[in-house]
Amino acid sequence: MDFFGRPKADVSADSASKTAKHVDPAKDRAIPWVEKYRPKNINEVTAQEEVVQVLRSSLETKNLPHLLFYGPPGTGKTSTILALTRDMYGPDAAKTRVLELNASDERGISVIREKVKNFARAVVSQADPKYPSPPYKIVILDEADSMTGDAQAALRRIMEKYSRITRFCLVCNYVSRIIEPLASRCTKFRFKSLPRDQAIARVKEVAELEYVNCADGAVDALVECAEGDLRRAMMSLQSASRMVQGRALDAEMVAELVGVIPADFVKTLRGAWGVSSAQKIRGLVDDVVYSGYPASRVLSQLHDLVIEDQQLNSLQKAKIAIVMASVDKALSDGADEQLQLFDMMMQASQITAQQTV
Incomplete structure (x- = not known):
């Protein structure tokens, strides 16, 4: 009998020597899948x-x-x-x-x-x-x-x-x-980041072994959000398996779990540069903060959007990247997220409004 009055399970030496892949997932949920x-x-x-x-x-x-x-x-x-x-x-x-x-x-x-x-x-x-x-x-x-x-x-x-x-x-x-x-x-x-195809194959293998029902695009979204970090992808998969509760895991659930900001919201932030007043930009920054989105994620997704933006020339992209790098350093040092985002948005708006020769 154990502390709670339950009979102790008879664990044989053979069962104890089994590898993690052959253990019943229902009895082994307490172990992080990374380990x-x-x-x-x-x-x-x-x-x-x-x-x-x-x-x-x-x-x-x-x-x-x-x-x-x-x-x-x-x-x-x-x-x-x-x-x-x-x-x-x-x-x-x-x-x-x-x-x-x-x-x-x-x-x-x-x-x-x-x-x-x-x-x-x-x-x-x-x-x-x-x-x-x-x-x-x-x-x-x-x-x-x-x-x-x-x-x-x-x-x-x-x-x-x-x-x-x-x-x-x-x-x-x-x-x-x-x-x-x-x-x-x-x-x-x-050690280089894992190739996308190998990371997807590994996450799919673990999902099958743990009986996680993944819809089309879910594994791709997990790997993409992990940005080459297989440990992060595995932890997100384990967290998602508890969130879905028997349902099929889709890309939208993955985005919500890892805190990806909706693409439309990021495009709205980008669209405010050069054409919106300081009052409107401050309102957008307040929406970001009050929605609970981390400033580092905002910077990351805005950076990717800027790199692919055809309306900005190379000089403007370089200047905005320097501003983002400065803000990212300030955030890592513990600066206020709301003030830093507002500063970045205002500087990016001024750079975008500049007429290049």
């Missing part, structure tokens, strides 16, 4: 052929250098290195031979000097005989671009001193934030 369908080995990693080919060769030769994975979020950086460690050490030995830290939370020099250094200098334990693994451990530092400069400098020395028994894998979104002495000691791999 449930994460690649279990290096061969399941998709859309990163060059990276997988090099890592597969390293897996065969047992000669792995220090690694630096960088690229947009949701492209499989962390999944790839975790899959590699499972193939290299096996499920049991990986628990003792792999140290995974999220540097965005633990990014100070004290963590590098204590946790990382103590793990790096420890003697390698006996491996599982079923998995003839190499004589070194692996330290995975996720979000390494959030580490302080002092912490990166301390890590450089540790990488040099214990390279014989420990390998490091740095995972980040922006490689420019990694100090050059640290980056030069690693083999760099750039």
